[in-house]
Amino acid sequence: MRGTTVLPGTPCQTPRAGELPMHRLEVPVPNALPFSIGTFDSIGPLAQADFPHRHTFHEIVYVTGGTGVHVVDLARWELSPPHLCVIAPGQVHHWDTRDLEGFVILFTEDFLIDHPGDRELLRRLSERPWLTLDAADHASLHGLVRELDHEYRARAEGVESVLRSLLHVLIVRAARLPETPSAPPPARTGAVAEEFARLAGRPDVDLWSVRAYAERIGVTPGYLTEAVKAATGRTPSELVRESRAAEAKRLLARTDLTVRQIAGRVGFADPAYFCRFFRRETGVSPGDFRRSGDVRRGVVGDAVHSYDRPRDSPRPTAQVHRPRRPASIGSL
Numbered sequence: 001m002r003g004t005t006v007l008p009g010t011p012c013q014t015p016r017a018g019e020l021p022m023h024r025l026e027v028p029v030p031n032a033l034p035f036s037i038g039t040f041d042s043i044g045p046l047a048q049a050d051f052p053h054r055h056t057f058h059e060i061v062y063v064t065g066g067t068g069v070h071v072v073d074l075a076r077w078e079l080s081p082p083h084l085c086v087i088a089p090g091q092v093h094h095w096d097t098r099d100l101e102g103f104v105i106l107f108t109e110d111f112l113i114d115h116p117g118d119r120e121l122l123r124r125l126s127e128r129p130w131l132t133l134d135a136a137d138h139a140s141l142h143g144l145v146r147e148l149d150h151e152y153r154a155r156a157e158g159v160e161s162v163l164r165s166l167l168h169v170l171i172v173r174a175a176r177l178p179e180t181p182s183a184p185p186p187a188r189t190g191a192v193a194e195e196f197a198r199l200a201g202r203p204d205v206d207l208w209s210v211r212a213y214a215e216r217i218g219v220t221p222g223y224l225t226e227a228v229k230a231a232t233g234r235t236p237s238e239l240v241r242e243s244r245a246a247e248a249k250r251l252l253a254r255t256d257l258t259v260r261q262i263a264g265r266v267g268f269a270d271p272a273y274f275c276r277f278f279r280r281e282t283g284v285s286p287g288d289f290r291r292s293g294d295v296r297r298g299v300v301g302d303a304v305h306s307y308d309r310p311r312d313s314p315r316p317t318a319q320v321h322r323p324r325r326p327a328s329i330g331s332l
Helices: 118-126 135-154 159-175 188-200 210-217 221-232 236-254 259-265 271-282 286-291 293-297
Strands: 022-026 035-039 058-072 075-078 083-087 093-107 329-331
Touching (some): 035 135, 058 159, 093 135, 093 159, 135 159, 188 236, 210 221, 210 236, 221 236, 236 271, 236 286, 259 271, 259 286, 271 286
Antiparallel strands (some): 022 329, 058 083
């Protein structure tokens, strides 16, 4: 599929504001087989990236050792190997682990051409992404993964058809695994609502629409609306408006920026539209608010707070990690 693979050394592009890094599969030459398998170490650092990101390709992870957690769509899964994990294109994930061991299998939609039904099986597996294997399942699936790895490295005649067949068997057998995951599913909606609250309470994060927040968190706008409404009884659009108004109040009260400059700071290209928005939300114009004597004596606080932390407790800040170029994964 066009745009899902890149050649080695393809420069990384900086994601646009509010977007997560999007990794593409590296292939050695144009039109090469859109498939790769290796250990976490041989694939490269991005195989165990500790920052949230997406892929343009499918990833099957077979974990045989290590400690820590794997975060998929904000749900945190504890490591207690062996595990099988399927990550679909577009899903957000990252690792917070030590001594991670196992195999990573990477392939694009194009590689499933002989078995199109596998796309639906992979979609279902990605909805229960963290499976703990018993001894019998581990022996069977681990053997398949090692055979895939051997076939890929041997590059004997007919390698492509053998790899497609072995991958098909792996996907079908994985889909047969019990529905019950390794642990009770985390409260994903609560995690999504909490992440929304954390971002909305940070004026340094340049997000001023529900769609922008959803893209940053890694969910759809509809899912974000459901999660936030379930946690607060209010829609994210209401809370985003409050957050914008609160930041505008803070800038009017604590800086000498012009109304035009403040409008730009809170995401309005048109100062007149900002003034109408501000009056609708506060009942006064930006100029009247700035001239009010009550403003200088008051403290303008955050409009949105954690749903389960005390109001005055500090919010965590996310550490940003700079990825290095891997052996088999490229990034946009």
